[in-house]
Amino acid sequence: xxxxxxxxxxxxxxxxxxxxxxxxxxxxxxxxxxxxxxxxxxxxxxxxxxxxxxxxxxxxxxxxxxxxxxxxxxxxxxxxxxxxxxxxxxxxxxxxxxxxxxxxxxxxxxxxxxxxxxxxxxxxxxxxxxxxxxxxxxxxxxxxxxxxxxxxxxxxxxxxxxxxxxxxxxxxxxxxxxxxxxxxxxxxxxxxxxxxxxxxxxxxxxxxxxxxxxxxxxxxxxxxxxxxxxxxxxxxxxxxxxxxxxxxxxxxxxxxxxxxxxxxxxxxxxxxxxxxxxxxxxxxxxxxxxxxxxxxxxxxxxxxxxxxxxxxxxxxxxxxxxxxxxxxxxxxxxxxxxxxxxxxxxxxxxxxxxxxxxxxxxxxxxxxxxxxxxxxxxxxxxxxxxxxxxxxxxxxxxxxxxxxxxxxxxxxxxxxxxxxxxxxxxxxxxxxxxxxxxxxxxxxxxxxxxxxxxxxxxxxxxxxxxxxxxxxxxxxxxxxxxxxxxxxxxxxxxxxxxxxxxxxxxxxxxxxxxxxxxxxxxxxxxxxxxxxxxxxxxxxxxxxxxxxxxxxxxxxxxxxxxxxxxxxxxxxxxxxxxxxxxxxxxxxxxxxxxxxxxxxxxxxxxxxxxxxxxxxxxxxxxxxxxxxxxxxxxxxxxxxxxxxxxxxxxxxxxxxxx
Numbered sequence: 001x002x003x004x005x006x007x008x009x010x011x012x013x014x015x016x017x018x019x020x021x022x023x024x025x026x027x028x029x030x031x032x033x034x035x036x037x038x039x040x041x042x043x044x045x046x047x048x049x050x051x052x053x054x055x056x057x058x059x060x061x062x063x064x065x066x067x068x069x070x071x072x073x074x075x076x077x078x079x080x081x082x083x084x085x086x087x088x089x090x091x092x093x094x095x096x097x098x099x100x101x102x103x104x105x106x107x108x109x110x111x112x113x114x115x116x117x118x119x120x121x122x123x124x125x126x127x128x129x130x131x132x133x134x135x136x137x138x139x140x141x142x143x144x145x146x147x148x149x150x151x152x153x154x155x156x157x158x159x160x161x162x163x164x165x166x167x168x169x170x171x172x173x174x175x176x177x178x179x180x181x182x183x184x185x186x187x188x189x190x191x192x193x194x195x196x197x198x199x200x201x202x203x204x205x206x207x208x209x210x211x212x213x214x215x216x217x218x219x220x221x222x223x224x225x226x227x228x229x230x231x232x233x234x235x236x237x238x239x240x241x242x243x244x245x246x247x248x249x250x251x252x253x254x255x256x257x258x259x260x261x262x263x264x265x266x267x268x269x270x271x272x273x274x275x276x277x278x279x280x281x282x283x284x285x286x287x288x289x290x291x292x293x294x295x296x297x298x299x300x301x302x303x304x305x306x307x308x309x310x311x312x313x314x315x316x317x318x319x320x321x322x323x324x325x326x327x328x329x330x331x332x333x334x335x336x337x338x339x340x341x342x343x344x345x346x347x348x349x350x351x352x353x354x355x356x357x358x359x360x361x362x363x364x365x366x367x368x369x370x371x372x373x374x375x376x377x378x379x380x381x382x383x384x385x386x387x388x389x390x391x392x393x394x395x396x397x398x399x400x401x402x403x404x405x406x407x408x409x410x411x412x413x414x415x416x417x418x419x420x421x422x423x424x425x426x427x428x429x430x431x432x433x434x435x436x437x438x439x440x441x442x443x444x445x446x447x448x449x450x451x452x453x454x455x456x457x458x459x460x461x462x463x464x465x466x467x468x469x470x471x472x473x474x475x476x477x478x479x480x481x482x483x484x485x486x487x488x489x490x491x492x493x494x495x496x497x498x499x500x501x502x503x504x505x506x507x508x509x510x511x512x513x514x515x516x517x518x519x520x521x522x523x524x525x526x527x528x529x530x531x532x533x534x535x536x537x538x539x540x541x542x543x544x545x546x547x548x549x550x551x552x553x554x555x556x557x558x559x560x561x562x563x564x565x566x567x568x569x570x571x572x573x574x575x576x577x578x579x580x581x582x583x584x585x586x587x588x589x590x591x592x593x594x595x596x597x598x599x600x601x602x603x604x605x606x607x608x609x610x611x612x613x614x615x616x617x618x619x620x621x622x623x624x625x626x627x628x629x630x631x632x633x634x635x636x637x638x639x640x641x642x643x644x645x646x647x648x649x650x651x652x653x654x655x656x657x658x
Contacts, residue, residue, distance in 0.1 A: 019136050020117050027113035027143050030413055034153050034420040035105045041295055041426055041446065042156040045073050047090040048099050051453070057087065060095035064088055069246055072159075077529075080254035082243050085199045086159040104155050111161050112152045116143045118168045119371060125175045126217045127335050131397065134378065137405060142374035144412040146290040146419055150363040153423035154295075159200040160364045166196035167206045167368075171213050174228075178218050193232060197239045204349040205368050207232050209342060216338050256358070257498070258489035259299040259441040259482060263356035265489040266304075274312045276353035278305035281315035282361055283347050287373045290415060292436035293363060295429050296446075300439040300481055302360045319344070336383065339375030346372060359442075378405055426450045441481045448474035448506075475506040493523035497530045500537075510537040528557035532564050544571050555584075560591045562598075569601045578609035596622040596632055616640070 044052035056063055056070065067088055072081035090104070097103045116139050123135040142148075151157040173189035196206060211229055256264040263272060282302055286293075294301065305312050326340035346369035350357055357365065385401040422432045430447035437443055451471040458464045482499045489495060500516035503509040517534035520527055535550030551568040554561050565588035572581035585602035592598055603618035619636045626632055 019120060019132070022136070023116050023120060023139055023143065024113045026140055027116055028109060030144060030416050031109045031112070031152055031420060033417060034109065034423060035102055037101065037105055037153060037420070037423050038425040039101050040154055040156075040423055040429055043101075043154070046087060046156050046158070047104065048094060049101075050099060057091050057094050060091055063091055067091060071247060071251065078253050078255065080252050081201070082247060083159050083198065083200050085195060086162050089158065089162070090155075101155070105153070108152050108155065108158055108161065111158070111165060112143075112148070115161065115165045115168065118165065118172060122168060122172055122175065122213070123375075125172070126213060126338075130335055133397065134382070137409075138374050138378055140409055141378060141405075141412065142371055144409050144416055145287075145370050145374065146293060146412055146415040147286055147363040147366050147370055149293065149416055149419040149423065150295065151367055153420055154364075157364045160202075160367050163196050163200040163202045163206075164367055166192045166199055167202070167209065170196060170206075171210055174210065174214060175217055178214075190235065193235060194239065197236065202368075203236050205346050207236075208345040209368060212338070212341055212345060216334065255494055256356075257495045258485060258492050259495060260358050261352070261356045261360045262299055262304050262485070262488055263352050263360070265492060271304075271306065272353055274307045274309065275304045276351040277312045277315040277319070278303065278309060279361055280319055280347065280351050281311055283350070283366055283369065284315075284318070286361075286363065286366065287343075287370060287377075290412070292433075293419060294433045294437050294440070294443070295423075296359055296433070296440060296442040297361050297437070298359045298440055298442050299485060300441060301437045304360075333379075333383075336376050336379040339372045339377075339379060341372070343369050343372030343376065377408075381405055381408075427454070438477075439481060441478055444474045444477045444481070448478065452506075472506065475502050478502055479507065491523060493520040493527060493530070496520040496523070497527070497533060500530075501533055504533065504537050504540065510540040513537050514541075526557055528554045528561055528564075531557065532561060532567075535564070535567065539567065539571070544575065547571060555587075559587070562588065562592055562595065565598070566601070569605070573601075573605060573608070576608070578605045581605040582609065594625050596626040596629065599625060612643075 039047075039049040043049055044054060046054075046057070048054040048057050056066060056074070059066065068084045070084075071079045072083040072087065073079065089107070093100070093104060093107065119142065120135060120139040123130075123138065124132065127135065151160045170189045170192040173185045173192065177185035177189065193206075193210075197203065207229065210232065211225055214228060215225060258265050263275060266272070279302065303309075307313075322340050323344060326337045326344065330337040330341075347366065349355075350361070350365040350369075352360065381404055382397070382401050385398045385404070422429050426446060427450040430443050430450065434440070434443050434447060448471045451467050451474070455464055455467050455471070458467065479499060479502050482495055482502075486492070486495060486499070496516045497520040500513035500520070503513035503516070514534065514537050517530045517537065520530040521534065524530070531550045531554040535547040535554065538544070538547035538550065548568060548571045551564045551571070554564040555568070558564075565584060568584050569581050569588075572578070572584065582602055582605045585598055585605060588598050589595070589602065599618045599622035603615040603622065606612075606615035606618065619639070623629075623633055623636055
């Protein structure tokens with residue numbers, strides 16, 4: 001009786017506040033240095049940044065209804081996905097803190113800490129017979145794993161964190177439903193499942209994970225598993241229908257380029273199978289040895305392997321062995337099998353077998369899978385150091401296993417703490433990652449853009465020249481990488497357009513860009529951006545008539561193409577075609593009535609066309625469009641004074657209108 005009493009006290013201690021405190025403290029020690037980080041890659045998709053205001057987020061709490069009626073990403077080029085809940089969190093943040101990356105980073109870390117606590121609570125329920133110290137170690141290993149730096153340090157990836165968090169809440173309430181208050185807990189589990197769905201589309205990962213955990217916890221009969229699975233599937237279908245009603249599928253505009261993943265242009269299942277096997281091995285390598293990491297992988301970093309690649313066969317044998325062991329020895333080694341199966345079920349949807357993933361692989365995709373890995377690895381360590389015992393429950397924790405496990409946690413913790421510093425900002429992040437992935441198109445391109453934005457801020461001419469030279473080096477690498485891969489994606493008009501913009505905008509090679517834009521237009525005659533870029537090439541080549549024709553074509557396809565209006569105005573003004581400039585400008589104003597520059601352009605054309613009165617009217621409209629623009633007011637008032645016009649009275653210094 002005494003031994004049982006002590007055991008109860010020990011179990012209570014490990015399921016109480018102390019382990020929760022340890023987990024949260026550990027998470028903040030790991031990620032505390034990330035709080036000082038700035039905004040990084042794609043953060044402007046979900047929140048307002050210093051360089052890119054997000055109008056939807058800046059509406060704060062009042063704008064929340066709009067977030068449920070719009071796409072996750074809405075830009076001039078693309079509109080896709082439906083993840084309103086994560087946007088709501090940033091809208092609330094903005095309401096109280098404004099643009100503040102430090103608060104956002106703190107919330108990400110706090111959310112990650114709570115996720116780790118929830119996972120620990122779940123393990124306590126599912127594996128009650130297991131020493132709680134082992135379960136705590138599993139969570140510490142999960143918390144320390146470096147592949148999680150992307151979802152914690154990147155604000156944009158809060159959707160991954162939040163979705164998995166809601167999914168684990170769903171699991172915990174389902175487990176409680178088997179113990180007590182089934183109706184209440186089932187309702188709560190359904191609510192959290194729905195919240196997971198509106199955070200990110202992780203249903204292919206979440207549903208198998210939930211069913212596996214329930215089966216491991218209580219071993220319900222097949223009927224119960226089927227009922228649970230069909231109920232969750234029904235909820236998902238209902239969610240998809242509601243989403244379609246709120247935001248029709250036609251509103252989604254999402255295009256993929258081969259530099260994101262060449263498999264978007266290879267629909268052959270025969271070639272995807274070996275590629276997916278290699279990708280699975282790549283993920284497993286990241287689990288075991290998470291170095292080097294990258295914010296973006298994509299084309300030319302992860303090969304699209306074929307059957308001739310030996311690693312494909314190694315991956316096939318290894319993953320089949322994991323699957324066999326997980327199923328065959330489930331009753332004997334339940335926790336080890338659970339970890340193996342949880343890992344395989346969570347990573348398989350990201351293998352690119354059925355659906356290509358952006359970037360081919362990504363650390364954020366492995367969040368749920370790494371939980372399974374964090375279970376079976378320490379159990380495997382215990383199995384090895386217990387030297388093949390018949391049963392590994394209950395475990396015997398040896399000094400050797402503790403030492404090995406401690407070294408592993410220290411290694412992972414060091415890598416995580418160090419990686420947080422890489423996420424300081426985009427420039428720091430991509431410069432670091434290029435050291436290990438020099439053939440990545442996206443790393444070169446985004447890093448070059450970050451450098452280019454720094455150039456106007458510099459006052460030292462030598463520094464400006466150095467930055468300009470560095471940017472050109474990376475743009476040249478981008479051109480080389482894309483040029484070498486275009487033949488693999490003959491229908492990819494976007495990559496041809498992107499390569500052309502690099503040649504004309506950065507490398508000053510408009511002649512080389514022209515055929516690329518022409519090919520993009522041939523592949524997609526409705527591609528307004530390619531017409532605009534082709535017009536810009538002709539303008540640089542001093543072929544103004546061809547330039548104007550292409551700008552007009554871009555406007556015909558997209559009457560909100562403001563840059564095309566502005567370039568067209570410049571050509572008409574330069575050629576003294578003032579009537580054409582006025583007509584184009586007035587058309588642009590209909591689309592952009594609050595743009596002061598358009599009124600000024602029309603006013604200038606009218607003055608040149610000797611229509612002083614209407615020119616003055618448009619200058620006044622420019623001031624009204626941007627009443628807070630002090631410099632604009634001063635410039636226009638100075639002009640009025642120079643021609644003898646008093647805008648306050650609307651009169652001239654003499655009676656003759658000039």
